[in-house]
Amino acid sequence: MNIKFKNILDCLNYKTHCPFCKEKMALYRSDSYIEYKSEEPRLRFNLSEENAVIIDTITNEVEYQTKKSLFVNTKSKYSIIFEGIKIICQNELCLRYTYIVQIQIDIKNLKINDFGLNTEYILHMDDNEIIYEIKNNYISNSTEYNIYNNDTIKYHKIPLILPDLSNIKKTIDRINNLLIIN
Numbered sequence: 001m002n003i004k005f006k007n008i009l010d011c012l013n014y015k016t017h018c019p020f021c022k023e024k025m026a027l028y029r030s031d032s033y034i035e036y037k038s039e040e041p042r043l044r045f046n047l048s049e050e051n052a053v054i055i056d057t058i059t060n061e062v063e064y065q066t067k068k069s070l071f072v073n074t075k076s077k078y079s080i081i082f083e084g085i086k087i088i089c090q091n092e093l094c095l096r097y098t099y100i101v102q103i104q105i106d107i108k109n110l111k112i113n114d115f116g117l118n119t120e121y122i123l124h125m126d127d128n129e130i131i132y133e134i135k136n137n138y139i140s141n142s143t144e145y146n147i148y149n150n151d152t153i154k155y156h157k158i159p160l161i162l163p164d165l166s167n168i169k170k171t172i173d174r175i176n177n178l179l180i181i182n
Contacts, residue, residue: 003117003138009041009057011101011115012087019165023091028098045083045105053081053105055112062110079108084118096123097165102139124168132172136160145175 005011015025027036036043041057050067085101102118105111122134131148143161147154156179163171 005116007058007060008043008055008101008103008112008115011117012036012043012057012085014099014101014117015087015097018089018091018094018097020096020168021089021091021094023089023094025087025097026090028086028088043085045081047081053107055103055105060112060115062105062112064107064110079106080113081105081107097121120163122163122165122168122171124172126169134161134163134168134171134175136163143175145179 003014005014012027017024043055043057045053045055047053052065054063054065055061056063081104083103083105085103086098087101088098089095098121099117100119101115103115104113106113117138119138120134120136122136124132124134126132128149133144133146133148135144135146136142137144138160141160143158145156145158145161156175158175158178161171161175161178
């Protein structure tokens with residue numbers, strides 16, 4: 001179940017606010033090769049100091065900018081690049097919700113082959129200070145569910161479970177019930 005969007009802008013705006021603390025979501029800036037300004041609907045991937053791919057996030061049109069000639073072998077299958085864009089909650093004290101958008105770019109033909117929601121991360125701590133981590137991978141249609149309790153870590157990989165972000169405890173209970181049945 002790969003979640004699809006009409007354009008990359010809609011994908012980047014999948015969640016505009018954290019479902020838990022309600023702060024704004026934003027592009028994770030440690031990836032210095034990615035430039036994005038919300039007032040200008042363009043996403044720039046700096047591939048090197050000389051080369052960049054620019055995507056119009058509304059039309060999904062791809063542009064290639066270069067200071068030097070970049071040789072793209074037209075017979076090579078390696079003209080496709082995959083770029084992941086991490087969107088995080090701006091509240092540094094929250095860190096409970098993150099998602100990653102994946103874009104597949106055909107450099108040779110200057111087009112987007114595919115894009116969509118790749119992964120969604122959710123963290124929850126209960127009253128007993130047990131930490132629950134839910135990582136939904138929409139490409140493989142699977143959920144990784146981890147429980148951290150003191151020095152104990154329990155790891156589970158199960159079929160995709162869509163989260164109820166308005167009541168994450170309900171999602172955790174549903175996953176725990178599924179694990180008991182299996």
